[in-house]
Amino acid sequence: MMCVVKVPKFILYTFICLFRLCLFCAQLVKLCSGMTEAGKAYVSANKLFVSGIRDLSQQCKKDEMISEFLEKCGDSLQEIINYHMILFDQAQRSVKQQLHNFVKEDVRKFKETKKHFDKVREDMEIAQVKNAQAPRNKPHEVEEATSTLSITRKCFRHLALDYVLQINVLQAKKKFEILDVMLSFMHAQYSLFQQGYHLLDELDPYMKKLAAELDQLVIDSAMEKREMEHKHATIQQRDFSYDDSKVEFNVDAPNGVVMEGYLFKRSSNAFKTWNRRWFSIQNSQLVYQKKLKDSLTVVVDDLRLCSVKPYEDIERRFCFEVVSPFKSCMLQAESEKLRQAWIQAVQASIASAYRESPDTYYREHLDRTASPSTSSIDSASEPRERSTRGETILQRIQCLPGNEHCCDCGQADPRWASINLGILLCIECSGIHRSLGVHCSKVRSLTLDSWEPELLKLMCELGNSVINHIYEGSYQEQGLKKPLPSSSRQEKEAWIKAKYVEKKFLKKLGSTEILINGERKLQRQWSAKKCRRHNSATMVSKTRRRYRQEPGRTSTLSSGTSNMQCVKCERFKHSGLHNPQMEKVWDDQNSS
Structure with missing residues (x-):
């Protein structure tokens, strides 16, 4: 127990x-x-x-x-x-x-x-x-x-x-x-x-x-x-006003950037707003960026086809305009020195581009890369048909007397035309004509642009020989020498301005002379005022009907003075391509 x-x-x-x-x-x-x-x-x-x-x-x-x-x-x-x-x-x-x-x-x-x-x-x-x-x-x-x-x-x-x-x-x-x-x-x-x-x-x-x-x-x-x-304290004692005395550009810069900086650009919308953008001139192009990381926007694809000039007809100060074949761009600098520097940089880039690239290479490059002008009515989806049309226009116009060479310098195989002067030009002379403004010369490409029937007929009626007999009638008497294809751009530019703007080489025809296919012929006097009284659409229609009823007459310069006057009225007024300077030349040559 x-x-x-x-x-x-x-x-x-x-x-x-x-x-x-x-x-x-x-x-x-x-x-x-x-x-x-x-x-x-x-x-x-x-x-x-x-x-x-x-x-x-x-x-x-x-x-x-x-x-x-x-x-x-x-x-x-x-x-x-x-x-x-x-x-x-x-x-x-x-x-x-x-x-x-x-x-x-x-x-x-x-x-x-x-x-x-x-x-x-x-x-x-x-x-x-x-x-x-x-x-x-x-x-x-x-x-x-x-x-x-x-x-x-x-x-x-x-x-x-x-x-x-x-x-x-x-x-x-x-x-x-x-x-x-x-x-x-x-x-x-x-x-x-x-x-x-x-x-x-x-x-x-x-x-x-x-x-x-x-x-x-x-x-x-x-x-x-x-x-x-210490540097900060030193800088605070300085004047912070903008110093543009050291603004420079370098055409031969290693990185290809000739000049860069901020400019104000006027937009192309209806409000015409101004925006501050970072512009630069590089590789013969004028480009800008909205922000640092944004891609480049090309304003001018090739500076050799543009002109630059100050623009004063605007409220803003320090403005200048860059004009290309297809559009113009209004820009504003921050001071007068900057504006002059940008204008000089663009002009220097144009001159440098012409020195570096031969004309033949540039034309081939342009044919591959240039876009059509705003007047083109061809479809972008038909490049082969457009090329064929361009070649047809080129062949038709180049067959005229004198059109196988440039009207101003004699360069062979010209591919550009002044539609209100009726002449063919090389690429360099076309750039100079474009800088004169559309009121003096309106340039269009024979291969890149499309041509309306009226313009094509007008070009076929005129030609380099006809126009040079008028605009270069007295240059030999003055002892002057016409520039050659190898002449400098400055010489060509001075010749073209004297020829078309100042009209220094005009030689008036006699009272009984007229140009027929580039030759002087006797003809009775004709009043230009009479032609002006018949510039309405009704009278042109009647004139056309009368010419169609007379098979012996054709609408060419070889048909006589009256026919030439009707051609002038119809081409320069009725077609909407009226040029006061050209009309004055026609009137001076065909009036007593």
Whole structure:
């Protein structure tokens, strides 16, 4: 009985201790789970941080010192992150899983054995009570109660031995399980810091060297800061008004940019707004940008086809105009010196472009790249048909006398025409004619533009020989020499202005002379005023009808003076291509 009484007390005390142990182990498992979850979040944040360091290193590639150090820092921190991941994996396996198995498996068996032990103990207590209550006068009840008590006591003793065994096993396992778990975890911690130490120890000489260089950089930065502050104080004492005295342009610049700067550009919309843009002259082109990173917008594709002049008929100051074959661009500088500098830069670029590229190469380049003028009515989807038409027009007009050479310099194979003068020009002379303005000469390409039937007939009626007999009638008498294809642009420009603008070489015909196919013929006088009285559409229609009824007459200059006057009226007035200067020349040549 003494042994049976002592066992329950020992078992109860042991159970209480093991129960508390299970509670603390379960709590430790929970805390370990929280630590590993926080560790994973820490690793993720560290990875983002390392990624940011590497991105910064890519942005600092130009500075080798910063880029190299950031690369090494990123690599070292990435290795440390890998060590942390190993630590958290070890904690997951050792602390969480092993303690969890100890609490769930071993302690669970101990609890089940305890339940059986408690049940058998209750049965033994009930058997003891029945044995004590058995009456003496009932031997069979006494025997049954004694037998039940004996069997129950025997079962209790066996189960108590099993229960004590489970307690001893759990107590022994508790020692090495907890020690093994914590020892494994601490070994993982040791590996983390040891590997991290070796990693950073290898980086230590480089960091010491960089620290020394950093001290020198701090000193240099302080000196540079003082210099900048001194310059800033000096600049504050100066006048901040815009200084344009040093504005220069360089035609032979290595990068091809002759001149660049800000100009105001008038837009082509209905409101005529002015916008400030960054303009530059480069590669014989005038281009601008809205912003620094925007693509270039071409204003003039080739400066050899344009002219530039100051423009005063506007409220704004310092304006100048760049005129190309297909459009004009109004620009404004910030001062008069800047305007003159831009005008001179454009003119110098034009002269330089003519010196660098031969005329033949330029014509071929123009045929490939130039766009049609605004008067063209051809479809852009029919380049082959358009080319065929251009060649047909070229052949028809070049067959006229004198049209195989330029009207002003004699250059062979001219490809440009002045439609209100009726002459053919080379590329260089056409640029000079274009600079005179459309009121003097309106230039059109024989191959790039389309031609209306009226214009084509007009060109076929006139020609270089006819016009030169009028405009160059007296230059030989004055002892002057006509420019040649090899003459300079200045000589050609002076000749053309004297010929068409100042009309220095005109020689009036006699009262009975007239030009027929470039030759002087006798003819009766004819009044130009009479022709002006018949310039209405009705009279032109009647004139045309009369000529159609007379098959012997044709609408050419060889048909006589009256026919020539009707041609003049019809071509220059009725067709809308009226040129006062040309009309005056016709009147002077055919009036007494």
